[in-house]
Amino acid sequence: MRNPKILVLSGSARAGSYNSQLAALAAKKLAILDAKVTRISLKDYLLPIYDGDLEEADGVPDNAEKLKTLFADHDGIFIACPEYNAGITPLLKNALDWISRVKGPGDAYRGKVFALGAASPGGFGGMRGLIGMRTILEVGLGAMVLPQMVSVAKASAAFNERGDLTDERASANLDKMIDALLRATLIELSH
Numbered sequence: 001m002r003n004p005k006i007l008v009l010s011g012s013a014r015a016g017s018y019n020s021q022l023a024a025l026a027a028k029k030l031a032i033l034d035a036k037v038t039r040i041s042l043k044d045y046l047l048p049i050y051d052g053d054l055e056e057a058d059g060v061p062d063n064a065e066k067l068k069t070l071f072a073d074h075d076g077i078f079i080a081c082p083e084y085n086a087g088i089t090p091l092l093k094n095a096l097d098w099i100s101r102v103k104g105p106g107d108a109y110r111g112k113v114f115a116l117g118a119a120s121p122g123g124f125g126g127m128r129g130l131i132g133m134r135t136i137l138e139v140g141l142g143a144m145v146l147p148q149m150v151s152v153a154k155a156s157a158a159f160n161e162r163g164d165l166t167d168e169r170a171s172a173n174l175d176k177m178i179d180a181l182l183r184a185t186l187i188e189l190s191h
Helices: 017-032 052-058 062-071 092-100 128-142 167-188
Strands: 003-010 036-041 076-080 113-119 144-152
Touching: 003 017, 003 052, 003 167, 017 036, 017 076, 017 113, 017 144, 062 092, 076 167, 092 128, 113 128, 113 167, 128 144, 144 167
Parallel strands: 003 036, 003 076, 076 113, 113 144
Antiparallel strands: none
């Protein structure tokens, strides 16, 4: 059986983003465990704000099609989800909406295993945004989302100079989530 292909991304395109740091750490840990990892930045796939009239007039943007292909070509997807006002970033929501509009072979959401994490300077560690993200993926898009989620609070001091988590509990939760992601993708591959 082949090693699972895992796509890793952050819902932030901001330089110095804590969630991009979390995505980088997840990608590193997945690669160490022999997953085939693809890490992307949504900054490389800019999209207009979703608008049905725009879609009807111009069709689906090329970057939405590229993102849909990336999602469809991977067995599992880890998303580091920044929290904005107790929700997810407009950048991430817009990308998910456009991906859902792409027709054609492969499915970006069904038959995939999604894992979620968040890093936030606040004390809740992005948990409120993770709950919203889980609802969008499961209820809105029909995806399978692992129950294990990683929440990194006080993110400004959460990473050391090597990019590892300094908090043992958060680090252990990340390891458990990565293990669950790999196990779930291997189960999906065996079907």
